[in-house]
Amino acid sequence: MNLVLLSSIVAICMAVGAMFIRLKAAKKPATLKKIILPPFFMSTGALMYIFPEFRLTPAEMLEAIGVGLFFSIFLIKTSKFEVRGQDIYLKRSKAFVFILIGLLVVRIVFKTYLSQSLDLGQLSGMFFLLAFAMIVSWRISMYRSFTRLQKEMEKEDGFYNEKDMKLT
Template sequence: MDMVIVSSIGAIGMAIFAMFLRMKAAKKPASAKKIILPPIFMSTGALMFIFPYFRVTALEILEALLVGMLFSILLIKTSKFEIRDNQIYLKRSKAFLLILIGLLILRIAGKLVLSSYIDLGQLGGMFWILAFGMIVPWRVAMYLNYRKLQRELSLAEIKRL
């Protein structure tokens, strides 16, 4: 149970960091690189599955992926871009912060409940899969929306010429 509490405190710290980054990112123009890199960096976490302690069953993989993909819908709905000063910016969203806090609370509650039924290593693996299953669809949707606005900017530039 101590490890569950420690990891929950770590999750709270990461959530605060993510909220800070999101607010800061809204002040600078978006780029494809800024959208694509986070899931690539996160993918290195899959190396945990080299160790038997973190391995999960096929059913646990499916469950975690489905929950992550469902949660991604909330992030997709609250991540919108806008064109300002002929550049693409991520719109600030108060709902995004509330959703992120809500997802964090659900994650901690789920971890507390599931830790009595599932080994901590497996649980860590499942929550990594959940997070990866959430970030990939979200970032793909963001990238597609970003590219759409990029095309609009390009067409507007062509029309100006």
């Protein structure tokens, strides 16, 4: 089986999993830990760059980061928080599912096109960096929105104390 096709199938499975996780997560209050930890867990994937076949040129790095930052705009625009009772929840967004599907389609098209000129290792390295840049910028935006809302709640109602503001 073609490795590009196989990696695209894996990406589809991961996207479907992400959609279910996102929909399930909207039922529980958001926390700083839930916002910050995913990029840290994903960062372990950067160990792939130890191996020469995954290494990128500076131009490829800039392209991947630039596209990742551009794609993050769509995730940032559809990730809003709301206060329910004394907790902060991530609002459910119908657009999020469509954006995730759209990003997946764009990813598959890019991967199919770029696989003609780049080897699989470089392509994997580029798509990891693209995804990492996208997720880190999205989560930074979520962190800022969450802490802003937390501070507003603290000022208005005193719901959150200093202990709640910590990551632990």
